[in-house]
Amino acid sequence: MGKAIEAIDLDIYYGSFLAVQGVNMTIRPKTVTALIGPSGCGKSTYLRSINRMHEVIPGARVEGSIELDGTDLYGAGVDPVGVRRQIGMVFQRPNPFPTMSIYDNVIAGQRLNNKRMRKDATDDLVERSLRGANLWNEVKDRLEKPGSGLSGGQQQRLCIARAIAVQPDVLLMDEPCSALDPISTLAIEDLINELKMDYTIVIVTHNMQQAARVSDYTGFFNIEGTGKPGKLVEMDETKKIFSQPTQKATEDYVSGRFG
Amino acid sequence: MSIETDKTTPQHDVDVATPLESRIARKGQLPRWGTAAALAGAAVIIGGALAATGAFSIGLFVFLTVVLFAVGLYAISRAVEGGRKAADRVVTIVVTSAFLLALIPLISVVWTVLSNGVARFDAEFFSSSMRGVVGEGGGGYHAIMGTLIITALAAAMSIPVGLLTAVYLVEYGVGTRLARSITFFVDVMTGIPSIVAGLFAYALFALFAGPGVRLGFAGAVALSVLMIPVVVRATEEMLKIVPNELREAAFALGVPKWRTILKVVIPTSIAGIASGITLAIARVIGETAPLLIAVGITTGLNFNPFDGRQATLPVFAYYSYAAPGVPRDPYVDRAWTAALVLIVIVMVLNLAARLIARLFAPKNR
Known part of the structure; x- marks a missing residue:
């Protein structure tokens, strides 16, 4: 668990529109990498291209390659469904399955794929995943209740538990705290710190304090104007990005002068 | 200020x-x-x-x-x-x-x-047919059974076709020319006069069985021509309101698309789909014109929709009123009771739709 990701000359298109251009990025295993930048600069698009989720939108395609520990995720024989089993994702808005209980939500990855498991193994997996997401103590007495009855922050942690229950190598988070209050945000951030022991984490965030708090590396995306493609301006250790970035645009953005 | x-x-x-x-x-x-x-x-x-x-x-x-x-x-x-x-x-x-x-x-x-x-809403109406009945007595048992059998057959044909069409339209064909033309023709089919559906079914079966064919199954085909567009429309609307986030959540767990549809999208919207289907059944169960042409009427019980005429409630009511025997009154009474039974069936179906919607709805807390 916890693999490296390498993007090489990656261009992402929606139809004929070039959304993200020329990304070269190395993400080290078992680190937290934050992607920051103004809205519409392509950071979410880039994040979704890592587990091929952007392909859900008709007409989306990439040129270049993304490698997971040296394997090209866009190679000829690669099944996007298989990629998503290795690279999990947590979304902006908590999205537990409304028809399922908390218990079933956690093992949704197994249940939906018809994986047969023994009852005690399932129980064990549910407990481990919920403990991993710091949610066990809050829900252990009501596992049979619907997941949609939890608070927003609990729902988001339930979604994280669901993502780690399929035991991926990488966890992608697309603004996981933007719909949450500060206390729930803190809970998620603490969780991210624990999760990086086992997983490679990539997180998109609009909150620069959050990027500074949780990440080891930070990549800054920018866009020159509407209709232009987004580009990775600079990527380095978080400390360096926030104290002495090499690019003027990065400095302007992290110091709040624009964006 | x-x-x-x-x-x-x-x-x-x-x-x-x-x-x-x-x-x-x-x-x-x-x-x-x-x-x-x-x-x-x-x-x-x-x-x-x-x-x-x-x-x-x-x-x-x-x-x-x-x-x-x-x-x-x-x-x-x-x-x-x-x-x-x-x-x-x-x-x-x-x-x-x-x-x-x-x-x-x-x-x-x-x-x-x-x-x-x-007046005739009695046990005899629900237990006897019109075989050998002249004047008083008799009932609509044969017509009730005919209506139930033909409608059930129509539903059995329409629901899978309609459901799968809607799944294609919402999940696979978004924006394609095929999907747009299907949507267009479904809308056109919604407006087809029911007599045209009856003529279509009659003409279709006349090709195989020769002119003058009357068959319960032909009636079911006519009804499903009317029912499919309604099922497609209702299901399509229900599938559309399933939040995209749920599909993405399943995809992100490495669930293939067909499993996502089968186990996430449809269960989430099953309440609306079920009530939509029930209302579609209620919509066609009272159709008279297509059954008049394709099924005809008979006085006796016929449980086999593939063999000859069957009586149905709307047609039974129509003939009892339009071509009564002598004396006229018992026939007219039976026509009214047939209409009443039909209304009760539709009402029960509507109540069932509400009950289904409540039973299947995703629960909170």
Whole structure:
């Protein structure tokens, strides 16, 4: 668990529109990498291209390659469904399955794929995943209740538990705290710190304090104007990005002068 | 903005000299019994006037009373409460009258069918057919069974086709030319007159079995031509409102698309789909014209939709009324009861749809 990701000359298109251009990025295993930048600069698009989720939108395609520990995720024989089993994702808005209980939500990855498991193994997996997401103590007495009855922050942690229950190598988070209050945000951030022991984490965030708090590396995306493609301006250790970035645009953005 | 700057720089048309209390004060209000009193007054005046002229009729009385009520209440309210309240009262009267107007035919139908049909709404009607019955007695058991069998067959054909079409339209074909043309033709099919569906089914089966063919199954085909577009439309709308986030959540767990549809999208929307399908069944169960052509009528029980004519409730009611025997009354009574049974079945289906929607709905907490 916890693999490296390498993007090489990656261009992402929606139809004929070039959304993200020329990304070269190395993400080290078992680190937290934050992607920051103004809205519409392509950071979410880039994040979704890592587990091929952007392909859900008709007409989306990439040129270049993304490698997971040296394997090209866009190679000829690669099944996007298989990629998503290795690279999990947590979304902006908590999205537990409304028809399922908390218990079933956690093992949704197994249940939906018809994986047969023994009852005690399932129980064990549910407990481990919920403990991993710091949610066990809050829900252990009501596992049979619907997941949609939890608070927003609990729902988001339930979604994280669901993502780690399929035991991926990488966890992608697309603004996981933007719909949450500060206390729930803190809970998620603490969780991210624990999760990086086992997983490679990539997180998109609009909150620069959050990027500074949780990440080891930070990549800054920018866009020159509407209709232009987004580009990775600079990527380095978080400390360096926030104290002495090499690019003027990065400095302007992290110091709040624009964006 | 403080009050002082407001006074020195009057940017709005608001009369700043008037104190706030009088600006927000109510102008006056009619007493609570005002509306009822106005209605009663209008009724008395119109009633008196009509009685004096000797041209009293209930329709004219109600119509004129409502007009006078609206005009009078508007005038009084405008004088006491001001223009906005007066307009509010008039609009309230208009929408309430429209609602009552729409209710009249509905209540009238239910009442007529109920009062005429209850005479033969007995055990014999539900247990005997018309075989060998002349005059009194007999019943609609054969027609009830025919209706249930043919409608069930139609549903068995329409639901899978309609459901899968809707899944294609929402999940696979978004934006493609094929999907757009399917949507167009489904809309066209929704508007097909039911007799055309009957002629289609008859012509289709006449190709195989020769002219003059009458078959329960042909009726089921005709009904499913009418039912498929309704099922497609209802299911499509329900699938569309499933949030995309749920599909993405499943995809992100490495669940293939077909499993996502089968285990996430459809279970999430099953309540709406089930009630939509039930309403589609209710929609076709009372169809007369296609069954008249494709199935015909018979006096005896026939449980086999692939062998010869079957009786159905709408056609049974039609023939009992249009071509009664002698004496006429028992036939007409049976026609009313058949209509009543049909209404009861539709009502039960509607209630079932509500129950299904409640049972399957995703629960909170």
